[in-house]
Amino acid sequence: MTRLTMILFSMIGTVLAGFGVVIALTTGNDTLQPILIAAALGAVLALPVSWWVARQIS
Numbered sequence: 001m002t003r004l005t006m007i008l009f010s011m012i013g014t015v016l017a018g019f020g021v022v023i024a025l026t027t028g029n030d031t032l033q034p035i036l037i038a039a040a041l042g043a044v045l046a047l048p049v050s051w052w053v054a055r056q057i058s
Contacts, residue, residue, distance in 0.1 A: 009050040017042035
């Protein structure tokens with residue numbers, strides 16, 4: 001299940017980090033720090049989401 005989780009993380013992490021960046025930009029936070037924070041939060045949130053999706057698939 002760890003391998004499946006990592007494969008899913010590569011996709012889910014990209015989507016959630018991109019989603020966070022889009023939200024940061026649409027709310028007017030167009031400097032580097034809020035964009036990096038939003039991308040990092042998306043990537044961190046992707047870890048439990050990827051694990052949960054892998055459990056549902058397995």
